[in-house]
Amino acid sequence: MPRRVLIGFVTILVVCILWYGMTTGLGIIPSGRFPSPAETWSALIHVSGRGYGGGDLAIHVYTSLRLVVLGFLFAIATGVPLGLLMGWSRRAEAFINPIFLIIRPIPPLAWIPLAILWLGLGDAAKMMVIWFSAFVPSVINTYAGVRNIDRPVLEAAYMLGMPKARFVTEVLVPGASPMMFTGLRLSLQASWTTLVAAELVGAFYGIGRVLNVAQQDLYPGMILVGMIAVAILGWSTTKALGMAEQRALRWNTAALAARG
Protein backbone atom coordinates (compact mmCIF):
# COMPACT_ATOMS: atom_id res chain seq x y z
CA MET A 1 0.00 0.00 0.00
CA PRO A 2 2.20 2.84 -1.21
CA ARG A 3 -0.52 5.47 -0.61
CA ARG A 4 -0.79 4.48 3.04
CA VAL A 5 2.97 4.59 3.55
CA LEU A 6 3.21 7.95 1.80
CA ILE A 7 0.48 9.55 3.92
CA GLY A 8 2.03 8.07 7.07
CA PHE A 9 5.40 9.49 6.12
CA VAL A 10 3.94 12.93 5.41
CA THR A 11 2.07 12.90 8.74
CA ILE A 12 5.21 12.12 10.71
CA LEU A 13 7.08 14.82 8.78
CA VAL A 14 4.35 17.39 9.51
CA VAL A 15 4.40 16.50 13.20
CA CYS A 16 8.19 16.94 13.29
CA ILE A 17 7.93 20.33 11.57
CA LEU A 18 5.15 21.37 13.96
CA TRP A 19 7.30 20.24 16.89
CA TYR A 20 10.22 22.34 15.68
CA GLY A 21 7.98 25.28 14.76
CA MET A 22 6.04 25.41 17.99
CA THR A 23 9.10 25.13 20.24
CA THR A 24 12.21 26.61 18.61
CA GLY A 25 10.70 28.51 15.69
CA LEU A 26 7.76 30.43 17.15
CA GLY A 27 8.31 29.69 20.83
CA ILE A 28 4.58 29.09 21.44
CA ILE A 29 5.35 26.15 23.72
CA PRO A 30 7.84 27.22 26.41
CA SER A 31 10.79 24.87 26.84
CA GLY A 32 9.81 24.31 30.49
CA ARG A 33 6.71 22.52 29.23
CA PHE A 34 7.91 20.53 26.27
CA PRO A 35 11.46 20.25 24.97
CA SER A 36 12.58 21.42 21.54
CA PRO A 37 14.30 18.90 19.23
CA ALA A 38 17.68 20.44 20.14
CA GLU A 39 17.02 20.10 23.87
CA THR A 40 15.94 16.50 23.41
CA TRP A 41 19.12 15.76 21.48
CA SER A 42 21.30 17.35 24.12
CA ALA A 43 19.49 15.35 26.84
CA LEU A 44 20.20 12.19 24.86
CA ILE A 45 23.90 13.14 24.61
CA HIS A 46 23.88 13.95 28.33
CA VAL A 47 22.44 10.61 29.45
CA SER A 48 24.47 8.48 27.06
CA GLY A 49 27.74 10.30 27.75
CA ARG A 50 28.02 11.66 31.27
CA GLY A 51 25.09 9.67 32.55
CA TYR A 52 22.00 10.74 34.46
CA GLY A 53 20.12 9.43 37.48
CA GLY A 54 23.01 7.25 38.63
CA GLY A 55 24.29 5.77 35.39
CA ASP A 56 24.49 6.11 31.63
CA LEU A 57 21.80 5.18 29.15
CA ALA A 58 23.27 1.74 28.47
CA ILE A 59 23.05 0.76 32.16
CA HIS A 60 19.48 2.00 32.48
CA VAL A 61 18.35 0.22 29.31
CA TYR A 62 20.19 -2.94 30.30
CA THR A 63 18.61 -2.93 33.79
CA SER A 64 15.06 -2.44 32.53
CA LEU A 65 15.36 -4.85 29.61
CA ARG A 66 16.92 -7.57 31.73
CA LEU A 67 14.21 -7.31 34.39
CA VAL A 68 11.39 -7.44 31.85
CA VAL A 69 12.88 -10.37 29.95
CA LEU A 70 13.64 -12.37 33.10
CA GLY A 71 10.32 -11.60 34.77
CA PHE A 72 8.45 -12.38 31.57
CA LEU A 73 10.24 -15.69 30.99
CA PHE A 74 9.71 -16.66 34.60
CA ALA A 75 6.00 -15.86 34.28
CA ILE A 76 5.72 -17.96 31.12
CA ALA A 77 7.59 -20.84 32.72
CA THR A 78 5.08 -20.90 35.58
CA GLY A 79 1.92 -19.58 33.91
CA VAL A 80 1.80 -21.73 30.77
CA PRO A 81 2.02 -25.09 32.59
CA LEU A 82 -0.64 -23.98 35.06
CA GLY A 83 -2.86 -22.86 32.18
CA LEU A 84 -2.35 -26.20 30.43
CA LEU A 85 -3.23 -28.05 33.62
CA MET A 86 -6.36 -25.97 34.18
CA GLY A 87 -7.41 -26.40 30.56
CA TRP A 88 -6.89 -30.12 30.60
CA SER A 89 -8.20 -31.13 34.00
CA ARG A 90 -11.68 -30.03 35.08
CA ARG A 91 -10.73 -30.79 38.67
CA ALA A 92 -7.72 -28.50 38.58
CA GLU A 93 -9.87 -25.83 36.97
CA ALA A 94 -12.55 -26.08 39.66
CA PHE A 95 -9.91 -25.99 42.37
CA ILE A 96 -7.82 -23.08 41.09
CA ASN A 97 -10.33 -20.84 39.32
CA PRO A 98 -11.93 -19.30 42.45
CA ILE A 99 -8.49 -18.28 43.74
CA PHE A 100 -7.90 -16.52 40.43
CA LEU A 101 -11.28 -14.87 40.61
CA ILE A 102 -10.39 -13.15 43.85
CA ILE A 103 -6.82 -12.21 42.92
CA ARG A 104 -7.42 -11.12 39.34
CA PRO A 105 -9.34 -7.88 40.01
CA ILE A 106 -6.30 -6.48 41.86
CA PRO A 107 -4.30 -4.64 39.19
CA PRO A 108 -0.60 -5.66 39.03
CA LEU A 109 0.41 -2.08 39.83
CA ALA A 110 -1.34 -2.37 43.20
CA TRP A 111 1.20 -5.03 44.20
CA ILE A 112 4.06 -2.54 44.00
CA PRO A 113 3.83 -1.21 47.59
CA LEU A 114 3.58 -4.76 48.92
CA ALA A 115 6.55 -5.86 46.80
CA ILE A 116 8.60 -2.96 48.17
CA LEU A 117 7.61 -3.84 51.74
CA TRP A 118 8.58 -7.46 51.20
CA LEU A 119 11.64 -7.16 49.01
CA GLY A 120 12.86 -3.56 49.09
CA LEU A 121 13.76 -1.36 46.13
CA GLY A 122 16.09 -3.77 44.36
CA ASP A 123 15.60 -6.17 41.48
CA ALA A 124 13.72 -8.81 43.48
CA ALA A 125 10.70 -6.55 44.08
CA LYS A 126 10.55 -5.65 40.38
CA MET A 127 10.77 -9.29 39.38
CA MET A 128 7.88 -10.03 41.70
CA VAL A 129 5.54 -7.42 40.22
CA ILE A 130 6.53 -8.21 36.63
CA TRP A 131 5.98 -11.88 37.30
CA PHE A 132 2.62 -11.07 38.75
CA SER A 133 1.48 -8.90 35.90
CA ALA A 134 2.60 -11.35 33.21
CA PHE A 135 1.54 -14.51 35.01
CA VAL A 136 -2.21 -13.91 34.99
CA PRO A 137 -2.67 -13.25 31.23
CA SER A 138 -0.44 -16.20 30.32
CA VAL A 139 -2.42 -18.59 32.53
CA ILE A 140 -5.81 -17.39 31.35
CA ASN A 141 -5.05 -17.43 27.64
CA THR A 142 -3.26 -20.78 27.72
CA TYR A 143 -6.25 -22.19 29.54
CA ALA A 144 -8.66 -20.69 26.99
CA GLY A 145 -6.40 -21.99 24.21
CA VAL A 146 -6.63 -25.57 25.45
CA ARG A 147 -10.41 -25.25 25.67
CA ASN A 148 -10.43 -24.08 22.05
CA ILE A 149 -8.79 -27.21 20.67
CA ASP A 150 -11.19 -29.15 18.44
CA ARG A 151 -12.67 -32.05 20.36
CA PRO A 152 -12.14 -34.55 17.51
CA VAL A 153 -8.40 -33.85 17.64
CA LEU A 154 -8.31 -34.71 21.34
CA GLU A 155 -10.51 -37.74 20.88
CA ALA A 156 -8.37 -39.02 18.02
CA ALA A 157 -5.28 -38.69 20.20
CA TYR A 158 -7.00 -40.64 22.98
CA MET A 159 -8.32 -43.28 20.67
CA LEU A 160 -4.90 -43.87 19.16
CA GLY A 161 -3.55 -44.34 22.67
CA MET A 162 -1.06 -41.50 22.56
CA PRO A 163 1.32 -41.50 25.55
CA LYS A 164 0.73 -38.60 28.00
CA ALA A 165 4.04 -36.85 27.39
CA ARG A 166 3.60 -36.85 23.63
CA PHE A 167 -0.01 -35.77 24.05
CA VAL A 168 1.15 -32.68 25.92
CA THR A 169 3.95 -31.73 23.53
CA GLU A 170 2.24 -32.65 20.24
CA VAL A 171 -1.44 -31.93 20.84
CA LEU A 172 -2.02 -29.73 23.87
CA VAL A 173 0.76 -27.17 23.44
CA PRO A 174 0.50 -26.70 19.65
CA GLY A 175 -3.29 -26.61 19.84
CA ALA A 176 -3.30 -23.96 22.51
CA SER A 177 -0.46 -21.93 21.00
CA PRO A 178 -2.43 -19.38 18.93
CA MET A 179 -4.34 -18.20 22.01
CA MET A 180 -1.26 -18.66 24.15
CA PHE A 181 0.66 -16.17 22.04
CA THR A 182 -2.16 -13.65 22.35
CA GLY A 183 -1.77 -14.04 26.10
CA LEU A 184 2.00 -13.68 25.89
CA ARG A 185 1.65 -10.42 23.98
CA LEU A 186 -0.67 -9.05 26.66
CA SER A 187 1.78 -10.32 29.27
CA LEU A 188 4.65 -8.51 27.63
CA GLN A 189 2.79 -5.21 27.51
CA ALA A 190 1.74 -5.60 31.12
CA SER A 191 5.36 -6.34 32.06
CA TRP A 192 6.59 -3.06 30.61
CA THR A 193 3.84 -1.00 32.21
CA THR A 194 4.47 -2.58 35.58
CA LEU A 195 8.22 -2.25 35.38
CA VAL A 196 8.08 1.44 34.46
CA ALA A 197 5.63 2.06 37.30
CA ALA A 198 7.75 0.13 39.78
CA GLU A 199 10.87 2.03 38.72
CA LEU A 200 9.03 5.33 39.00
CA VAL A 201 8.02 4.46 42.56
CA GLY A 202 11.60 3.63 43.52
CA ALA A 203 14.70 2.20 41.86
CA PHE A 204 18.45 2.65 41.60
CA TYR A 205 18.74 2.19 37.82
CA GLY A 206 16.37 1.79 34.89
CA ILE A 207 14.38 3.90 32.46
CA GLY A 208 11.72 4.54 35.09
CA ARG A 209 14.45 5.89 37.35
CA VAL A 210 15.55 8.30 34.59
CA LEU A 211 11.95 9.48 34.19
CA ASN A 212 11.57 9.93 37.93
CA VAL A 213 14.75 11.97 38.39
CA ALA A 214 13.97 14.04 35.29
CA GLN A 215 10.54 14.81 36.70
CA GLN A 216 12.04 16.00 39.97
CA ASP A 217 14.68 18.08 38.15
CA LEU A 218 12.02 19.59 35.83
CA TYR A 219 14.08 18.44 32.84
CA PRO A 220 11.58 18.01 29.95
CA GLY A 221 14.27 16.97 27.44
CA MET A 222 15.24 14.02 29.61
CA ILE A 223 11.60 13.07 30.20
CA LEU A 224 11.08 12.83 26.45
CA VAL A 225 14.26 10.78 26.02
CA GLY A 226 13.01 8.39 28.71
CA MET A 227 9.62 8.06 27.06
CA ILE A 228 11.16 7.41 23.66
CA ALA A 229 13.41 4.78 25.22
CA VAL A 230 10.37 3.06 26.79
CA ALA A 231 8.57 3.10 23.43
CA ILE A 232 11.55 1.70 21.52
CA LEU A 233 12.13 -1.05 24.08
CA GLY A 234 8.43 -1.96 24.12
CA TRP A 235 8.31 -2.00 20.34
CA SER A 236 11.42 -4.12 19.88
CA THR A 237 10.46 -6.73 22.47
CA THR A 238 6.99 -6.98 20.91
CA LYS A 239 8.62 -7.46 17.49
CA ALA A 240 10.89 -10.16 18.92
CA LEU A 241 7.91 -11.96 20.37
CA GLY A 242 6.10 -11.63 17.04
CA MET A 243 9.03 -13.31 15.29
CA ALA A 244 9.01 -16.13 17.82
CA GLU A 245 5.29 -16.50 17.20
CA GLN A 246 5.79 -16.68 13.42
CA ARG A 247 8.32 -19.47 13.88
CA ALA A 248 6.23 -21.35 16.41
CA LEU A 249 3.03 -21.14 14.40
CA ARG A 250 4.61 -21.83 11.01
CA TRP A 251 2.76 -25.13 10.77
CA ASN A 252 -0.56 -23.43 11.39
CA THR A 253 -1.24 -21.36 8.28
CA ALA A 254 -4.82 -20.57 9.33
CA ALA A 255 -3.72 -19.01 12.60
CA LEU A 256 -0.99 -17.02 10.86
CA ALA A 257 -3.38 -15.73 8.21
CA ALA A 258 -5.84 -14.64 10.90
CA ARG A 259 -3.11 -12.53 12.39
CA GLY A 260 -2.26 -10.80 9.13
Next chain:
Amino acid sequence: MNKQISLAHSVGLGFLGLACFIGLWHGLATSGLVPAVFLPSPVDVYDRFSTLLERRFAGATLPGHLAASFQRFAYGFVLAALIGIPLGLLMGWYQVLDEIVSPLFDALRFVAPIAWVPFAALWFGTGIGGPIMIIFAGAFPPCVINAYRGAKFVDPRLIEAANMLGTPSHRVIREVLLPSSVPSIISGLRVSAGLGWQSLVGAELIVASAGVGYMMVQGQANVSTTTVMAGMVAIGLVGLALDSALRLIERIIQRRRGLDQ
Protein backbone atom coordinates in the same frame (compact mmCIF):
# COMPACT_ATOMS: atom_id res chain seq x y z
CA MET B 1 -10.26 -32.83 27.76
CA ASN B 2 -10.33 -34.70 30.99
CA LYS B 3 -13.61 -36.18 32.12
CA GLN B 4 -16.48 -33.87 33.00
CA ILE B 5 -17.37 -33.41 36.66
CA SER B 6 -20.68 -32.55 38.24
CA LEU B 7 -21.58 -29.04 39.32
CA ALA B 8 -21.67 -29.97 43.00
CA HIS B 9 -18.25 -31.56 42.69
CA SER B 10 -16.89 -28.47 40.97
CA VAL B 11 -18.34 -26.04 43.55
CA GLY B 12 -16.99 -28.25 46.32
CA LEU B 13 -13.51 -28.23 44.79
CA GLY B 14 -13.76 -24.45 44.38
CA PHE B 15 -14.49 -23.94 48.04
CA LEU B 16 -11.71 -26.35 48.91
CA GLY B 17 -9.35 -24.30 46.74
CA LEU B 18 -10.30 -21.05 48.43
CA ALA B 19 -10.11 -22.66 51.86
CA CYS B 20 -6.62 -23.99 51.09
CA PHE B 21 -5.49 -20.58 49.87
CA ILE B 22 -6.82 -18.66 52.86
CA GLY B 23 -5.88 -21.43 55.28
CA LEU B 24 -2.31 -21.47 53.98
CA TRP B 25 -2.09 -17.69 54.25
CA HIS B 26 -3.55 -17.71 57.77
CA GLY B 27 -1.39 -20.62 58.86
CA LEU B 28 1.78 -19.04 57.53
CA ALA B 29 0.95 -15.69 59.14
CA THR B 30 0.10 -17.05 62.58
CA SER B 31 2.76 -19.77 62.72
CA GLY B 32 5.48 -17.25 63.51
CA LEU B 33 7.62 -18.43 60.58
CA VAL B 34 7.00 -15.12 58.85
CA PRO B 35 6.98 -11.92 60.93
CA ALA B 36 3.51 -10.36 61.18
CA VAL B 37 4.92 -7.12 59.76
CA PHE B 38 5.53 -8.92 56.47
CA LEU B 39 2.53 -11.16 56.28
CA PRO B 40 -0.44 -10.18 58.43
CA SER B 41 -3.17 -12.79 58.70
CA PRO B 42 -6.44 -12.41 56.76
CA VAL B 43 -8.14 -11.53 60.07
CA ASP B 44 -5.70 -8.66 60.66
CA VAL B 45 -6.32 -7.34 57.16
CA TYR B 46 -10.07 -7.54 57.70
CA ASP B 47 -9.73 -5.68 61.03
CA ARG B 48 -7.61 -3.00 59.41
CA PHE B 49 -10.09 -2.70 56.56
CA SER B 50 -12.98 -2.10 58.95
CA THR B 51 -10.91 0.37 61.01
CA LEU B 52 -10.01 2.31 57.87
CA LEU B 53 -13.68 2.58 57.00
CA GLU B 54 -14.10 4.89 59.99
CA ARG B 55 -10.70 6.16 61.08
CA ARG B 56 -8.63 8.54 58.97
CA PHE B 57 -5.29 7.43 57.58
CA ALA B 58 -3.14 9.68 55.38
CA GLY B 59 -5.75 12.42 55.50
CA ALA B 60 -8.98 10.57 54.89
CA THR B 61 -10.94 7.44 55.64
CA LEU B 62 -10.91 4.62 53.11
CA PRO B 63 -14.26 5.69 51.60
CA GLY B 64 -12.84 9.23 51.38
CA HIS B 65 -9.77 8.01 49.50
CA LEU B 66 -11.92 5.84 47.27
CA ALA B 67 -14.17 8.80 46.46
CA ALA B 68 -11.14 10.91 45.51
CA SER B 69 -9.80 8.10 43.30
CA PHE B 70 -13.14 7.41 41.72
CA GLN B 71 -13.72 11.04 40.86
CA ARG B 72 -10.41 11.20 38.99
CA PHE B 73 -11.14 7.92 37.31
CA ALA B 74 -14.59 9.10 36.17
CA TYR B 75 -13.18 12.30 34.63
CA GLY B 76 -10.37 10.52 32.82
CA PHE B 77 -12.53 7.67 31.62
CA VAL B 78 -15.37 9.89 30.35
CA LEU B 79 -12.86 12.13 28.59
CA ALA B 80 -11.21 9.12 26.93
CA ALA B 81 -14.59 7.78 25.79
CA LEU B 82 -15.80 11.19 24.54
CA ILE B 83 -12.69 11.73 22.42
CA GLY B 84 -11.71 8.15 21.65
CA ILE B 85 -15.01 6.71 20.42
CA PRO B 86 -15.78 9.44 17.85
CA LEU B 87 -12.16 9.39 16.67
CA GLY B 88 -12.25 5.61 16.24
CA LEU B 89 -15.57 5.72 14.38
CA LEU B 90 -14.41 8.49 12.06
CA MET B 91 -11.19 6.59 11.39
CA GLY B 92 -13.27 3.56 10.48
CA TRP B 93 -15.53 5.52 8.12
CA TYR B 94 -13.05 7.86 6.46
CA GLN B 95 -9.96 6.18 5.10
CA VAL B 96 -7.94 9.38 4.83
CA LEU B 97 -8.29 10.07 8.53
CA ASP B 98 -7.30 6.48 9.26
CA GLU B 99 -4.18 6.89 7.14
CA ILE B 100 -3.24 10.15 8.83
CA VAL B 101 -3.88 9.16 12.45
CA SER B 102 -2.73 5.51 12.41
CA PRO B 103 1.05 6.13 12.21
CA LEU B 104 0.89 8.58 15.13
CA PHE B 105 -1.32 6.25 17.10
CA ASP B 106 0.99 3.30 16.45
CA ALA B 107 4.01 5.30 17.54
CA LEU B 108 2.33 6.38 20.78
CA ARG B 109 0.88 2.95 21.54
CA PHE B 110 4.20 1.60 22.71
CA VAL B 111 4.64 4.26 25.35
CA ALA B 112 3.33 2.64 28.52
CA PRO B 113 0.56 4.90 29.93
CA ILE B 114 2.45 5.16 33.18
CA ALA B 115 5.44 6.70 31.36
CA TRP B 116 3.31 9.83 30.89
CA VAL B 117 3.51 10.48 34.63
CA PRO B 118 6.38 13.02 34.49
CA PHE B 119 4.78 15.10 31.74
CA ALA B 120 1.37 14.81 33.37
CA ALA B 121 2.83 16.17 36.60
CA LEU B 122 4.65 18.92 34.72
CA TRP B 123 1.64 20.01 32.67
CA PHE B 124 -1.30 19.49 34.98
CA GLY B 125 0.18 19.23 38.46
CA THR B 126 -0.19 16.40 40.92
CA GLY B 127 -3.63 17.31 42.25
CA ILE B 128 -6.37 16.15 39.96
CA GLY B 129 -5.21 17.13 36.45
CA GLY B 130 -2.07 14.96 36.34
CA PRO B 131 -3.74 11.71 37.42
CA ILE B 132 -6.63 12.38 35.01
CA MET B 133 -4.16 12.59 32.16
CA ILE B 134 -2.62 9.23 33.13
CA ILE B 135 -6.06 7.60 33.29
CA PHE B 136 -6.80 9.13 29.92
CA ALA B 137 -3.54 7.72 28.52
CA GLY B 138 -4.53 4.25 29.76
CA ALA B 139 -8.19 4.31 28.73
CA PHE B 140 -7.91 6.10 25.38
CA PRO B 141 -6.34 3.45 23.08
CA PRO B 142 -8.94 0.67 23.65
CA CYS B 143 -11.75 3.19 23.03
CA VAL B 144 -10.24 4.19 19.69
CA ILE B 145 -9.30 0.68 18.58
CA ASN B 146 -12.65 -0.91 19.36
CA ALA B 147 -14.72 1.91 17.89
CA TYR B 148 -12.53 1.65 14.78
CA ARG B 149 -13.07 -2.10 14.56
CA GLY B 150 -16.79 -1.66 15.12
CA ALA B 151 -17.03 0.88 12.31
CA LYS B 152 -14.73 -0.96 9.94
CA PHE B 153 -16.21 -4.42 10.15
CA VAL B 154 -19.84 -3.61 9.49
CA ASP B 155 -21.40 -6.19 7.20
CA PRO B 156 -20.91 -4.53 3.76
CA ARG B 157 -24.20 -5.96 2.55
CA LEU B 158 -26.07 -3.79 5.05
CA ILE B 159 -24.40 -0.65 3.73
CA GLU B 160 -24.96 -1.71 0.13
CA ALA B 161 -28.61 -2.38 0.85
CA ALA B 162 -29.03 1.00 2.52
CA ASN B 163 -27.27 2.75 -0.36
CA MET B 164 -29.27 0.90 -2.95
CA LEU B 165 -32.48 1.96 -1.26
CA GLY B 166 -31.27 5.56 -1.49
CA THR B 167 -30.79 6.18 2.24
CA PRO B 168 -29.21 9.62 2.85
CA SER B 169 -25.69 9.31 4.27
CA HIS B 170 -26.49 10.84 7.67
CA ARG B 171 -29.20 8.23 8.11
CA VAL B 172 -26.82 5.46 7.03
CA ILE B 173 -24.45 6.58 9.78
CA ARG B 174 -27.15 6.90 12.41
CA GLU B 175 -29.20 3.85 11.60
CA VAL B 176 -26.78 1.36 10.09
CA LEU B 177 -23.18 2.09 11.00
CA LEU B 178 -23.63 3.31 14.56
CA PRO B 179 -25.90 0.51 15.82
CA SER B 180 -23.71 -2.21 14.35
CA SER B 181 -20.58 -0.82 16.04
CA VAL B 182 -22.16 -0.66 19.50
CA PRO B 183 -21.14 -4.14 20.73
CA SER B 184 -17.51 -3.56 19.84
CA ILE B 185 -17.58 -0.10 21.45
CA ILE B 186 -18.99 -1.48 24.68
CA SER B 187 -16.38 -4.20 24.92
CA GLY B 188 -13.76 -1.51 24.25
CA LEU B 189 -15.16 0.49 27.15
CA ARG B 190 -14.77 -2.52 29.41
CA VAL B 191 -11.11 -2.93 28.50
CA SER B 192 -10.64 0.81 28.90
CA ALA B 193 -12.21 0.90 32.33
CA GLY B 194 -9.87 -1.86 33.49
CA LEU B 195 -6.77 -0.17 32.08
CA GLY B 196 -7.89 3.25 33.30
CA TRP B 197 -8.45 1.99 36.82
CA GLN B 198 -5.05 0.31 36.83
CA SER B 199 -3.36 3.45 35.50
CA LEU B 200 -5.07 5.47 38.21
CA VAL B 201 -3.58 3.25 40.87
CA GLY B 202 -0.16 3.68 39.28
CA ALA B 203 -0.54 7.44 39.05
CA GLU B 204 -1.59 7.67 42.68
CA LEU B 205 1.37 5.58 43.81
CA ILE B 206 3.72 8.05 42.18
CA VAL B 207 2.08 11.47 42.26
CA ALA B 208 -0.94 12.29 44.37
CA SER B 209 -1.87 13.56 47.79
CA ALA B 210 -5.11 11.64 48.17
CA GLY B 211 -6.68 8.47 46.84
CA VAL B 212 -6.31 4.77 47.54
CA GLY B 213 -2.92 4.57 45.82
CA TYR B 214 -1.64 7.39 48.01
CA MET B 215 -3.00 5.67 51.09
CA MET B 216 -1.10 2.51 50.12
CA VAL B 217 2.16 4.41 49.61
CA GLN B 218 1.74 5.97 53.04
CA GLY B 219 1.01 2.53 54.45
CA GLN B 220 4.18 1.25 52.83
CA ALA B 221 6.23 4.15 54.22
CA ASN B 222 4.87 3.40 57.72
CA VAL B 223 5.55 -0.33 57.27
CA SER B 224 1.86 -1.00 57.77
CA THR B 225 1.37 -4.09 55.63
CA THR B 226 -2.26 -4.37 56.75
CA THR B 227 -3.01 -0.91 55.29
CA VAL B 228 -1.37 -1.85 52.00
CA MET B 229 -3.35 -5.08 51.81
CA ALA B 230 -6.60 -3.37 52.79
CA GLY B 231 -5.95 -0.91 49.95
CA MET B 232 -5.40 -3.80 47.53
CA VAL B 233 -8.71 -5.33 48.60
CA ALA B 234 -10.52 -2.02 48.14
CA ILE B 235 -8.98 -1.50 44.68
CA GLY B 236 -9.91 -5.03 43.67
CA LEU B 237 -13.50 -4.59 44.85
CA VAL B 238 -13.99 -1.31 42.97
CA GLY B 239 -12.40 -2.78 39.83
CA LEU B 240 -14.70 -5.78 40.07
CA ALA B 241 -17.76 -3.57 40.53
CA LEU B 242 -16.81 -1.46 37.51
CA ASP B 243 -16.31 -4.50 35.34
CA SER B 244 -19.58 -6.09 36.46
CA ALA B 245 -21.49 -2.87 35.76
CA LEU B 246 -20.13 -2.66 32.21
CA ARG B 247 -20.73 -6.38 31.68
CA LEU B 248 -24.34 -5.84 32.71
CA ILE B 249 -24.74 -2.97 30.24
CA GLU B 250 -23.17 -5.15 27.55
CA ARG B 251 -25.65 -7.92 28.25
CA ILE B 252 -28.65 -5.58 28.31
CA ILE B 253 -27.67 -4.16 24.94
CA GLN B 254 -27.15 -7.60 23.46
CA ARG B 255 -30.52 -8.76 24.73
CA ARG B 256 -32.28 -5.70 23.33
CA ARG B 257 -30.72 -6.36 19.96
CA GLY B 258 -31.78 -9.99 20.15
CA LEU B 259 -35.38 -8.83 20.62
CA ASP B 260 -35.12 -6.22 17.88
CA GLN B 261 -34.12 -8.71 15.24
